[in-house]
Amino acid sequence: MQPESARRSNRERTEATRGDLIAAATKLFVEKGYGETSTPEIVASAGVTRGALYHHFADKRALFHAVVEDEAAAVADEIEKATPDTLGAREALLTGGLAFFNAMAVSGRTRLLLLDGPAILGRETMDRIDSRHGTRTLREGIAMAMRSGAMKKLPLEAVTALLSAAFDRAALAIEAGASARDYLKSLEALIDGLMEGNGAAPAGSAPRIRGPLD
Amino acid sequence: MQPESARRSNRERTEATRGDLIAAATKLFVEKGYGETSTPEIVASAGVTRGALYHHFADKRALFHAVVEDEAAAVADEIEKATPDTLGAREALLTGGLAFFNAMAVSGRTRLLLLDGPAILGRETMDRIDSRHGTRTLREGIAMAMRSGAMKKLPLEAVTALLSAAFDRAALAIEAGASARDYLKSLEALIDGLMEGNGAAPAGSAPRIRGPLD
DNA sequence: GAACATACATACAGTTTGCATGTAACTCGA
DNA sequence: TCGAGTTACATGCAAACTGTATGTATGTTC
Numbered sequence: 445m446q447p448e449s450a451r452r453s454n455r456e457r458t459e460a461t462r463g464d465l466i467a468a469a470t471k472l473f474v475e476k477g478y479g480e481t482s483t484p485e486i487v488a489s490a491g492v493t494r495g496a497l498y499h500h501f502a503d504k505r506a507l508f509h510a511v512v513e514d515e516a517a518a519v520a521d522e523i524e525k526a527t528p529d530t531l532g533a534r535e536a537l538l539t540g541g542l543a544f545f546n547a548m549a550v551s552g553r554t555r556l557l558l559l560d561g562p563a564i565l566g567r568e569t570m571d572r573i574d575s576r577h578g579t580r581t582l583r584e585g586i587a588m589a590m591r592s593g594a595m596k597k598l599p600l601e602a603v604t605a606l607l608s609a610a611f612d613r614a615a616l617a618i619e620a621g622a623s624a625r626d627y628l629k630s631l632e633a634l635i636d637g638l639m640e641g642n643g644a645a646p647a648g649s650a651p652r653i654r655g656p657l658d
Numbered sequence: 659m660q661p662e663s664a665r666r667s668n669r670e671r672t673e674a675t676r677g678d679l680i681a682a683a684t685k686l687f688v689e690k691g692y693g694e695t696s697t698p699e700i701v702a703s704a705g706v707t708r709g710a711l712y713h714h715f716a717d718k719r720a721l722f723h724a725v726v727e728d729e730a731a732a733v734a735d736e737i738e739k740a741t742p743d744t745l746g747a748r749e750a751l752l753t754g755g756l757a758f759f760n761a762m763a764v765s766g767r768t769r770l771l772l773l774d775g776p777a778i779l780g781r782e783t784m785d786r787i788d789s790r791h792g793t794r795t796l797r798e799g800i801a802m803a804m805r806s807g808a809m810k811k812l813p814l815e816a817v818t819a820l821l822s823a824a825f826d827r828a829a830l831a832i833e834a835g836a837s838a839r840d841y842l843k844s845l846e847a848l849i850d851g852l853m854e855g856n857g858a859a860p861a862g863s864a865p866r867i868r869g870p871l872d
Numbered sequence: 873g874a875a876c877a878t879a880c881a882t883a884c885a886g887t888t889t890g891c892a893t894g895t896a897a898c899t900c901g902a
Numbered sequence: 903t904c905g906a907g908t909t910a911c912a913t914g915c916a917a918a919c920t921g922t923a924t925g926t927a928t929g930t931t932c
Contacts, residue, residue: 453898457910479693479778482888495912498890563777564693567830598847599840602831606844609827610820616781617819626813630820633812637851668878668929675879696919709881712921 462500462510464490470511474552478508478560505564512561513573515553520577522547527581533589537635538628540581541611545624548615558612571605579608595638603638610634676714676724678704684725688766692722692774719778726775727787729767734791736761741795747803751849752842754795755825759838762829772826785819793822809852817852824848 452460468490472481483504487494501507526543527536548554562570575583583604589595614627666674682704686695697718701708715721740757741750762768776784789797797818803809828841 457898461910477777483890484888493912494889496910499909499911503890504888559777559781563691563773567773568834596847598844599837601836602828602840602844603847605827605831605836606824606841606848609823613819613823614816617816620782622815622819623813626816627820630812630816633810633817633852634820634848637853638847639851666929671879671929697921698919707881708920710879713878713880717921 458500461490461492461496464492465497465500465507466510466514469507470515470556473508473511473560474515474550474556477555478564508560508564509569512557512565512570515556516573516577519544519547519553519557520581523578524581533585533592533594534635534639536585537582537589537607538632540585541614541631542628544578544611545615545618549619551619554616554619558616574608579604582608589639593640596640598638607635672714675704675706675710678706679711679714679721680724680728683721684729684770687722687725687774688729688764688770691769692778722774722778723783726771726779726784729770730787730791733758733761733767733771734795737792738795747799747806747808748849748853750799751796751803751821752846754799755828755845756842758792758825759829759832763833765833768830768833772830788822793818796822803853807854810854812852821849 465486469481469486472486472489483494483497486507487497490496497507501510523540523543526546527540531539548557561573565573571579574580583600586595586604586607587600590597590600610631614631618624618627679700683695683700686700686703697708697711700721701711704710711721715724737754737757740760741754745753762771775787779787785793788794797814800809800818800821801814804811804814824845828845832838832841
């Protein structure tokens with residue numbers, strides 16, 4: 445009989461090591477932030493050496509990039525799972541927003557994705573990552589709403605970015621202790637304002653979205 | 659006769675050194691970002707030694723904090739100067755927004771105030787800084803609009819934060835090369851949507867704001 | 873003008889990053 | 903199946919950086 449660790453194909457080794465590295469890095473980046481996390485710490489937590497890290501990733505930033513990519517995908521997944529296709533544009537936006545808050549409530553994710561991410565990787569890189577994941581659904585929803593005439597016709601990229609930014613800031617504020625209800629209500633108003641023919645709808649007249657925050 | 663450099667009161671020395679340090683740091687932080695700027699570089703550019711830096715500031719972050727504070731104040735000043743008191747709420751918001759974009763167009767300011775700032779100092783600290791400067795005017799404008807009945811009544815802090823975030827993201831996008839007109843138009847729509855009784859106003863019916871972007 | 877505080881400069885210790893070098897394990901064609 | 907070549911690491915090293923401790927000159931105060 446051979447020890448478990450021996451006799452592994454290169455593919456398996458790479459996959460396992462990369463996975464360990466990313467998992468350890470994710471935990472530490474989320475807990476302490478990018479700047480306060482050192483590569484010796486990461487590799488110690490992953491049970492490998494810095495040689496392995498620099499073999500698989502060009503530098504610390506590349507590892508961070510991989511972590512952000514994964515977390516962004518995870519958040520997008522959670523949102524998609526929580527947002528049934530049967531909803532109208534407005535409801536999809538709000539339900540998705542709530543799912544976004546829940547996904548971001550995993551402690552430290554806001555720091556990773558909304559603070560360190562843009563600072564370390566740059567806004568453009570973050571936009572590219574987001575547009576493959578989280579923002580994609582958002583943009584599609586907005587596009588659909590505009591085509592169907594439910595929403596005012598505006599520059600798609602700009603509106604998507606602006607709403608995305610608003611949701612991001614809300615997530616940050618909520619984690620910092622602000623009233624989730626206040627932010628939800630304001631986001632609702634922001635979105636309603638973009639809807640065609642919303643007139644002066646009384647604040648309470650819009651169908652409420654039910655969620656864990658109620 | 660004595661050389662210019664001698665015979666200076668402590669107050670003068672401190673003021674001069676702190677000023678040189680902040681000026682040099684501002685230039686470098688704006689050009690290369692916080693992480694890529696080293697303290698040896700800063701002090702070399704300021705013509706002092708690291709001893710002076712660590713005498714006046716607790717650490718690199720404290721210096722960064724001072725720089726951010728100053729730049730935020732400068733931006734707020736430019737906005738205030740460009741926004742006459744005679745404007746109505748909606749126009750004040752849009753004119754101020756345009757002034758904000760112009761102030762942020764100073765290359766690298768977006769990085770300093772919108773990327774590195776939140777990452778290094780945290781959102782809460784940035785919020786405190788902003789609320790003393792840039793956001794203050796914004797919040798007051800919104801509050802006035804709400805009180806006068808021009809704008810829907812919503813949680814003030816939340817709406818302020820959300821709109822502020824939207825403006826921030828727009829500044830970032832514009833610097834990255836996006837169409838300023840698209841973002842302006844979308845922001846206009848976002849704001850109009852918050853106004854009471856805006857109904858289904860045709861896209862072009864709102865008074866245009868004239869600015870350097872036209 | 874002596875005691876004290878302030879404003880620095882210099883020296884040092886501990887970390888951290890990225891790379892270069894060494895070695896064991898895997899892959900693959902003959 | 904076996905050796906050449908590649909991949910996956912571990913280890914060692916050099917440079918840079920941060921923060922602090924220590925030393926010194928210059929103002930300040932009584």
